[in-house]
Amino acid sequence: MxxxxxxxxxxxxxxxxxxxxxxxxxxxxxxxxxxxxxxxxxxxxxxxxxxxxxxxxxxxxxxxxxxxxxxxxxxxxxxxxxxxxxxxxxxxxxxxxxxxxxxxxxxxTSKARTVHEIGDGYLIADAGVTMLSLEQAANKTGQQLLMYPSTANSTLGGFVSGGSGGTGSIKNGLLHWGMVEELWVVHAVPDAELVHVTGDEAAKYVHNYGTAGIIARLRIGLEPAQDWRAFLASFDTFEQALSVIRPFAVLDPTPRLVSADLATLAEALPADDAIPAGRASLRAILDVASLDAARKLVEDAGGRVEDIREGAAASMKLSMISYNHPIEWLQKAYPGTYFHVEVSGDALVDRIDEVHAVYDGGMLHIEAQRERPIGMLAGRYSSAEEVYAGFARLEALGVGYHNPHQWFVDFEPERTAALAATTDPQGLLNPGKLVGAAVDTGSQIADITDRS
The missing domain is CATH 3.30.43.10 (Uridine Diphospho-n-acetylenolpyruvylglucosamine Reductase, domain 2)
Known part of the structure; x- marks a missing residue:
């Protein structure tokens, strides 16, 4: 370019x-x-x-x-x-x-941060309010967000425009599955005003980077607050940690988050006595009622519980070292060395050695989900061609993948293009982001979180 x-x-x-x-x-x-x-x-x-x-x-x-x-x-x-x-x-x-x-x-939009209303099961706020602020505001009413991203200081509008899921997704799925109830969006017309959309119409504006309309205000769902604990465990091997990923996902009450890393990835995270060197790490946000069952799962798998911490800050800290964040810390520890691909499927547990072998220096960060685990597979970077060449090998293993090395709308782009034809007739909204991503990047627009 x-x-x-x-x-x-x-x-x-x-x-x-x-x-x-x-x-x-x-x-x-x-x-x-x-x-x-x-x-x-x-x-x-x-x-x-x-x-x-x-x-x-x-x-x-x-x-x-x-x-x-x-x-x-x-x-x-x-x-x-x-x-x-x-x-x-x-x-x-x-x-x-x-x-x-x-x-x-x-x-x-980060200055537009008014919270207009918090009611029973919902809140209405402008796009610039941070997810952390909204979680805190919801907690004051005895409620909590259905989910929030690992970058908790991101804005509500940014998360809905560009995110998919996060802390809370084990139970509540993805953004367009019910968290977003109503939107006030802005179309690219000379007399632009707030356009109120609900239900299926609102879902059309989720995760399309503002290419069909800019999200200015939102109504999102809330649920009753739970008594969460930050649960940190470690294992001799990553395979032991993997063995409890699926059982953790179906604990009752459902965990808010479950992440695990092999020792190399874990050691790149911020220093914490409960993430000991040389051991695979498992970190979870658990309802207090599930702690005994979680402890038994860990100990039966040969692991040990390192710590259980109270307070919203402890849980939030675990959120912020989940999803993409362990890869960011790995890159900070070893600058210029690693890339990652988003992956999903049971093969992440059942065929981990083969998954790791797809890329030189392969290392998986895994996240529990109810139907199948998801994760971020890191490898040593040599060229874009080597990154893309690994996709076929992942597919052969039964691993769903998503190529994150592109900036295009990758969730129902045809639908978004059809909408943008009427809402952005001059093509002024975030130009360059609504094109044929699958062809241009050599990627398969992956089935990483589709549970249908």
């Missing part, structure tokens, strides 16, 4: 800046180089394949609307000036989804 970045006519940017400063105030609009650079980066360092292609794009203007209504007004102004719009929350996306590939406006 050429490093010559796309850019909008500076005159259009200047005219938009003038209008937005009148609309939002001077402090809520920036064309300063440092701000533009920060708004043009995300967590793409997690993928060496993408890192080799950076920079993918650079913002020309950044706006920070502080309400859902101002998000709509900002979109309308950009459309009238013909300026592309890339939505952004906290910028925690890992694969370039929030990089402004067409230049133009980065619409940072």
């Amino acid at each position: 050429s490093n010559e970045l796309a850019e909008v006519d500076p005159a259009a940017i200047e005219a938009l800046a003038t209008e937005l400063r009148e609309l939002l105030g001077e402090a809520a609009v920036s064309t300063e180089d440092g701000t533009l650079d920060r708004a043009s980066r995300d967590g793409s360092h997690l993928s060496p394949v993408i890192q080799e292609q950076l920079p993918l794009g650079r913002a020309q203007i950044v706006a920070y609307p502080a309400t859902a209504e101002l998000i709509a007004a900002t979109v309308g102004a950009a459309v009238r000036h013909g300026v592309p719009i890339t939505p952004r929350g906290k910028g925690t996306a890992n694969y370039g989804q929030t990089i402004p590939m067409a230049g133009g406006l980065v619409l940072d």
Whole structure:
């Protein structure tokens, strides 16, 4: 890819800046180089394949609307000036989804953080509220989120636009399976306003990176709060840890999270006496009522319980070293060495030696799910071609995979394209993200979490 970045006519940017400063105030609009650079980066360092292609794009203007209504007004102004719009929350996306590939406006929603209402089984909040803040607010009413991502300081709008599941998914599945009840979205039209959608219509805007509409306000489901404990165990071998992954997933009450790593991965995590060197680690967020059963599972498998910790902070800490995060810590421990592929299936437990052998230095991080485990398979990076070559070997083992080394909409892209044809007629919403990912990256858009 050429490093010559796309850019909008500076005159259009200047005219938009003038209008937005009148609309939002001077402090809520920036064309300063440092701000533009920060708004043009995300967590793409997690993928060496993408890192080799950076920079993918650079913002020309950044706006920070502080309400859902101002998000709509900002979109309308950009459309009238013909300026592309890339939505952004906290910028925690890992694969370039929030990089402004067409230049133009980065619409940072992180200032729109009003919680409007918390009721019995639901809350309504603007897109910029962090998931951590929402969990804390729900707890004060005796409730909890159905799920939240491992990057708990990500925004609600960012999670719903770019995420899939997380802590809570063992019981509650993925975002579009019921957590998102209603959305107020903004379409790319000159007189943009909040468009209220519910049910199946709302689901069309989940996990499409804002390519068919920018999420400005949300109603999401809550459930009664539980008495959680952070449960940390260790084993002589990773195989012993794997042997309890499926039994842990069906504990009653259902765990909020269950993660495990072999010693090499575990030792890359932040220092913790309950993650001892030289031993495979299992970490879980368990309802207090399931602790005795969990302890028995561990001890019967030859492991030992290292610690059981009370308090929301202890559980949140385990969330933040789950899913992609162990791979991030592995990369920090061994810079420039590792990549990962998202994987799923019973072969992660039953054929682990063969799974590890797919890539040089293969190491699996595993997450329990009720139907089948999922995980992140790390390997030593040599080239994109070697990454893609491993996909066929995974498929031959019965392993579902998803190629994370691309920035395209990969969940029902045809449906999103059909929607965007009416909601974004000029193609201004997050350009470059709604294309044929399966062909362009050599990936199979994988069946990693589909339980149908």
